[in-house]
Amino acid sequence: MGCSGCRVRFNFGKVLSKVSVFFTMVLIFTYFFYCLTGFCDSAPRTLYRQQVSDYDALDDHRRVLDELRPSPRLLPDAQSQRNRSGSADAEQVDTPGQFPQHMSESANEESAQSNGIPVSNTFGTKRFPQAIIIGVKKGGTRALLEFLRIHPDVRAVGAEPHFFDRFYDKGLEWYRNLMPRTLDGQITMEKTPSYFVTKEAPSRVCTMNCQTKLIVVVRDPVTRAVSDYTQTLSKNPGLPSFQSLALKNSTTGLIDTTWSAVRIGLYAKHLENWLQHFPLSHFLFVSGERLVSDPAGEMGRVQDFLGLKRVVSDKHFYFNQTKGFPCLKKPEGSSRPRCLGKSKGRPHPQIPSEVLQRLRDFYRPFNHRFYQMSGQDFGWE
Numbered sequence: 515m516g517c518s519g520c521r522v523r524f525n526f527g528k529v530l531s532k533v534s535v536f537f538t539m540v541l542i543f544t545y546f547f548y549c550l551t552g553f554c555d556s557a558p559r560t561l562y563r564q565q566v567s568d569y570d571a572l573d574d575h576r577r578v579l580d581e582l583r584p585s586p587r588l589l590p591d592a593q594s595q596r597n598r599s600g601s602a603d604a605e606q607v608d609t610p611g612q613f614p615q616h617m618s619e620s621a622n623e624e625s626a627q628s629n630g631i632p633v634s635n636t637f638g639t640k641r642f643p644q645a646i647i648i649g650v651k652k653g654g655t656r657a658l659l660e661f662l663r664i665h666p667d668v669r670a671v672g673a674e675p676h677f678f679d680r681f682y683d684k685g686l687e688w689y690r691n692l693m694p695r696t697l698d699g700q701i702t703m704e705k706t707p708s709y710f711v712t713k714e715a716p717s718r719v720c721t722m723n724c725q726t727k728l729i730v731v732v733r734d735p736v737t738r739a740v741s742d743y744t745q746t747l748s749k750n751p752g753l754p755s756f757q758s759l760a761l762k763n764s765t766t767g768l769i770d771t772t773w774s775a776v777r778i779g780l781y782a783k784h785l786e787n788w789l790q791h792f793p794l795s796h797f798l799f800v801s802g803e804r805l806v807s808d809p810a811g812e813m814g815r816v817q818d819f820l821g822l823k824r825v826v827s828d829k830h831f832y833f834n835q836t837k838g839f840p841c842l843k844k845p846e847g848s849s850r851p852r853c854l855g856k857s858k859g860r861p862h863p864q865i866p867s868e869v870l871q872r873l874r875d876f877y878r879p880f881n882h883r884f885y886q887m888s889g890q891d892f893g894w895e
């Protein structure tokens with residue numbers, strides 16, 4: 515009797531645990547189904563299945579995890595959560611041409627994770643960016659954005675939205691929906707380096723908000739051109755040589771300004787276009803070279819410009835000898851330090867010195883004009 519009572523109780527316990535497992539599974543599946551059908555997104559999923567260039571695929575994964583963490587202000591232990599990219603891969607790879615998946619998932623907004631349990635996060639508001647990194651391509655824009663994202667008062671879109679150049683037709687609400695939610699006092703940011711060279715971008719940004727702060731990371735236009743070429747070459751190994759693209763004619767040494775790798779480096783020309791719509795005080799020019807040699811110093815200037823407390827400092831960086839670049843020290847709550855992906859800071863092909871010299875001569879007057887316009891001498895010789 516006693517024994518059969520035990521068995522009944524034992525069976526009942528087993529049934530109970532099976533039922534609770536079953537209901538937990540149902541809840542999890544319902545949640546995922548709910549998300550997959552798009553209800554977790556406030557912007558239509560189909561809009562996001564677009565192409566952007568230069569996006570780190572593993573960055574996506576990291577950012578998904580990253581965005582799944584709640585804002586430090588939402589948690590009691592702000593310190594342990596501050597490094598929102600804490601689960602980062604030390605190395606990432608570029609997968610250009612992929613539209614950022616995390617934008618189509620709920621990562622940019624609704625979710626938060628507290629003690630490992632996903633919870634809905636509808637705190638904060640999606641705002642238009644108050645500051646945009648508008649350029650330049652290959653200047654060091656990814657490094658700057660990643661360094662800024664350490665700051666608890668900065669929330670940024672991980673991928674490049676390309677709204678003011680490619681997707682303007684989608685409308686401002688589409689753009690705003692891409693933004694992460696922010697609390698009062700937090701700054702919303704994005705980076706799309708091609709804005710700097712897009713004719714229509716300044717007026718479009720001004721239509722959104724003429725008070726927008728604009729950050730331009732500039733780098734010696736000669737090195738920048740080689741870096742740009744290196745990126746294209748990595749995608750297309752059959753590309754003609756740098757010199758055959760840079761020079762119209764190898765005998766005369768005339769530079770081909772129609773080649774985008776050359777044209778992007780005419781900073782003075784592009785800035786002129788922006789100055790038609792924004793006063794100089796709205797710009798911060800970050801030295802791409804100093805961002806490598808003295809990241810903390812350059813980050814100090816950036817934080818001042820954005821009106822942020824100087825939180826990001828030299829204690830956040832270390833120089834990674836293997837990579838040859840500054841990387842982020844082991845963030846709290848993460849077991850690994852973080853460097854940018856393999857496509858950032860990669861070796862450049864050898865270019866004949868006379869071609870580089872020819873380019874240097876070509877850029878000199880434009881550089882000097884740019885120094886005058888920006889009020890800063892970047893020392894490119």
Ligand SMILES: Nc1ncnc2c1ncn2[C@@H]1O[C@H](COP(=O)(O)OS(=O)(=O)O)[C@@H](OP(=O)(O)O)[C@H]1O
Nearest residue numbers: 651652653654655656657741839840854858859860
């Ligand atoms: N900390 C750190 N780690 C790695 N790379 C760094 C860093 N800081 C600046 N850089 C330089 O950034 C260059 C890439 O620039 P962008 O991120 O603007 O490129 S892109 O326009 O987004 O493709 C990249 O260019 P390449 O050296 O040609 O790869 C780097 O020189």
